[in-house]
Amino acid sequence: MVSPEKNEIKEILDDPSLLLNGDRRALAQAITLIESSRDDHRDVAEGLLNKIMPNTGESIRVGISGPPGVGKSTFIEAFGQVVIGHGKKISVLAVDPSSSRSGGSILGDRTRMPELSRSKDAFIRPSPSGMALGGVARRTREAMLLCEAAGFEVIFIETVGVGQSEHAVSDMVDMFILLTQPGGGDDLQGIKRGVVELADLVVVTKSDGELEKVSLQTQADYAAGLSLLRDKSTFWSPKVLRCSAQSGVGIEMIWEEIKSFKEKSHKTGDLEAKRRHQSVAWMWREVQSMSILRLKNEAKLARLSEELEQAVGQGLIEPGTAARKILNTFFQGQL
């Protein structure tokens, strides 16, 4: 992982106003800082995040997912330009469970999003590499806050996954969009159902040329499928739209839907309630991952842990009992 240089960190902390004024270089540096795994960087990163908290929360946070090749990058490229055309700034982050892979990752996407990467109103950032999904998701959430502080009003968090990463993303966004291919109606029966249930909006991509007719059928299939699912909220029933990033058809309508989602959820108070709930859940998630790290690194526990690992492995002791032993030993005399 690239560590931010000392002088760069100093720059950000001395003058967070650069970041708050939307300076993209300062934003990139701040994100590199929060991605760093060094303890001293972590302290500084937390200081920065707390400082900018009052400047966060103004954006609409949108998760976007879909299988490889469905047209995510092409869609974001087209959609981003529409949003920028409306005078908004868009940032695109990624939670990619396999960000080391080259082809489809957002890293290779700068070439697939040529216009957007050039625009001063867009900020594109690949998924941090070398971390497990939990780590990637945590840092992406923090990167999202930094983007908000830098004045980005639309935040897209892209993921391609088989379920787990979609859940991680849906836990940090306001709205979740699922892209699907023309002819992809089978998803509703199969393993994708869980992901479909997360969606606030389903978009059938590539609705152009020969695929247009098929996409109409897919739209109808999804609409029928979704009508059988229970709505996630009282203010919103998920819709199925079609678009073509190539012709531009339907892109504007998706922007309208996103705006409508934000307005409605804000009006009913659901948006704020969801964000409060998400923040608290993230706090406990942090507690969970920090505790495990702490316990695993605790010298006092090293021997006991090793013994218990062996005993559990040999089936001599039940894992739950062993876990309780570790915790009890750790907390003895600590409170």
Ligand SMILES: Nc1nc2c(ncn2[C@@H]2O[C@H](COP(=O)(O)OP(=O)(O)OP(=O)(O)O)[C@@H](O)[C@H]2O)c(=O)[nH]1
């Ligand atoms: N006809 C048509 N083709 C499209 C459209 N959008 C994307 N494609 C094509 O679909 C293929 C995949 O598009 P990408 O945008 O790279 O898809 P992706 O979902 O980002 O793929 P990964 O990053 O690999 O997960 C490319 O060959 C695109 O040219 C569209 O609106 N119409």
Ligand SMILES: [Mg+2]
């Ligand atoms: Mg892509």
